[in-house]
Amino acid sequence: MFCRIVAGEEPAHVVLETDDAVAFLDARPVFKGHTLLVPRRHVVTLPDLPADLLGPYLAAVQRLAAGVVDGLGAQGSFVAVNNVVSQSVAHLHAHVVPRTKGDGLRGFFWPRTKYADDAEAADYAERLRAVLEPD
């Protein structure tokens, strides 16, 4: 599934593309602007990620964590990786979730929301791309 997004065979609101990774909006976000970062190479879990990709992958996570603040006006972010347990797609993905004090996120219970329509999702993606594009 995520390999198909990386290959451009499945549509997604892509917000960041690097040599090694692609980030796009989670279609069922915890909060709007919730992004998933996947390595281009198919690996299942974080322990499977080759050491030479670890640095570039974390650098992209860092850019997304800054991007949700700069692009969406979030106060901060929550970054998480599920490995095997609670991992819905068997291709490594880091969640970068915009956070704002009082947003109601408690512990690891993640209520999901929906975009009103594809245009709203496209708007969130555009706001993130606007701050993520410059290298």
Ligand SMILES: [Zn+2]
């Ligand atoms: Zn894959």
